[in-house]
Amino acid sequence: GFGVRSVSQGKDQWQLSVSEGGDIEKPGAFLSQEGGKGVAYGFEYDSTKSRHSVADAAGLKLKRVAVTAASNEDGDDTDWAVHIEGDKGRQFSATSDRGSVVYDG
Numbered sequence: 001g002f003g004v005r006s007v008s009q010g011k012d013q014w015q016l017s018v019s020e021g022g023d024i025e026k027p028g029a030f031l032s033q034e035g036g037k038g039v040a041y042g043f044e045y046d047s048t049k050s051r052h053s054v055a056d057a058a059g060l061k062l063k064r065v066a067v068t069a070a071s072n073e074d075g076d077d078t079d080w081a082v083h084i085e086g087d088k089g090r091q092f093s094a095t096s097d098r099g100s101v102v103y104d105g
Contacts, residue, residue, distance in 0.1 A: 002028075012036035020050060034073065042070035062086050 003021055008014040012035055019028030027045040046066040047053050055062035062084060069080040081095040092105035 020052075026050065032073075038073045040071050040073045042068070044068045 001021060002018055003023070004016070004018050005024075006014065006016045012033060015030060015032040017024075017028055017030040020026035027050045029041070029043045031039055031041050033039045044067070045054070046064070047055060047062075048064050048066075054065050064083070064085040066083040067081070069078055071078040079096050081093070083091070083093045085091045092103070094101055094103040096102075
């Protein structure tokens with residue numbers, strides 16, 4: 001299952017997070033607002049920490065799949081990263097960098 005946590009210090013400052021089993025060390029997502037500005041968001045998934053394997057569900061034989069994304073409070077600048085590990089040392093990584101994509105594979 002999943003656990004939900006929330007913190008609020010009034011209507012303009014709050015955070016809501018969801019994670020596997022309520023464990024902050026497990027994959028999850030968050031939404032937050034500070035000082036009445038826009039809402040920031042983030043997501044993190046790592047197959048080595050999760051009970052749910054994206055690779056297995058897709059029928060792929062991968063050692064690890066990790067994905068992260070986070071925005072600023074305006075939601076217009078989202079950073080993300082993907083890391084995939086296969087057999088025999090094969091891997092692929094990509095990340096955003098100021099509107100460009102940087103990768104290694």
